[in-house]
Amino acid sequence: MEPRQTKLIIFTAKLIAFLCFAYLTLAFFPQYAHHxxxxxxxxxxxxxxxSLLKYKSQRNWIESEAKLLSSEEQEEEIAVSQYSKLKYYYPVIEYAYSANGISYTGHTLSHEKENLWVPEVNHWGDPTPATDRWWLWFEPGDHIPVYINPQDHSEAVLVKDxxxxxxxxxxxxxxxxxxxxxxxxxxxxxxxxxxxx
Structure with a gap:
């Protein structure tokens, strides 16, 4: 099962659990419903x-150099209304880097996928320029900047902001x-x- 599907299942389970809790509270303990x-x-x-604090903590991460191992583009459709969906593109990248003489392999590009993705069209309905999808020009073997957590070198991102x-x-x-x-x-x-x- 893909990580995206796993996260969706977990989120759905949490939402259902909360709704059940809310219903039971309203039904049996209405005096506490305001809680x-x-x-x-x-x-x-x-x-x-x-999330804001997570990004803020990454400002102090150490900049280094990584070697690109693989890069591909994924797409995902998000419902923006009852009758329309918007397609987003985002990269899936594997890279290798080293810190203190130890080699690591990373897959994390940013704290959130939504921080990277590019819509197929902008707010006015015009196609988004391909240049906005910066990962399309990556080739295996390219050297790219990477930001490493100084407290845990196994944790790194390509986009910290x-x-x-x-x-x-x-x-x-x-x-x-x-x-x-x-x-x-x-x-x-x-x-x-x-x-x-």
């Missing part, structure tokens, strides 16, 4: 802030979590429609 807002808020804050789109995405999750948390706090403090017992 679901707190759970959602915490989840959004952890996801948003966790985050795109503006991904930064906006994670900031939106973080902000949404904070706002939902404030709503929960308001309900508790003001003892609105869901009073504590």
């Amino acid at each position: 679901l807002l707190l759970v959602i808020a915490l989840a959004l804050v952890v996801i948003g802030a966790g 985050m795109t503006k789109a991904r930064r906006s995405h994670h900031l939106a999750l973080l902000t949404g979590g904070i706002l939902i948390g404030l709503i929960w706090l308001t309900l508790v403090v003001l003892n609105y429609t869901l009073p504590l017992r």
Whole structure:
């Protein structure tokens, strides 16, 4: 089974488990239903802030040189509405590098696949230039920059920075979590429609 399918199955299982928990809470403990807002808020804050901190920690990773072993392009279609999908392209690359005299092999390009992928068309419907898919010009044997975790040399990435789109995405999750948390706090403090017992 592909890693992408495994992640999707895990995410779906977690979502179903949360929905079951929410239903049981609403059905049997309605007085505690407002705590679901707190759970959602915490989840959004952890996801948003966790990714932002992950990228921030990579700023201090050591730049070195890797040898490209293989490179291929993958594509994935994402539903953007009920009737349309958008195709994205992203690279799958294997590379070799060494640190402190020890050789390593890496597959990780970035913390998130979405930080790399390029849409087939832009917001106006124009085809995205092929030059934006920088990996198309890679050849086995090429030497490419790699960024190595100074605390664990077996961990490395080719792209350590985050795109503006991904930064906006994670900031939106973080902000949404904070706002939902404030709503929960308001309900508790003001003892609105869901009073504590």
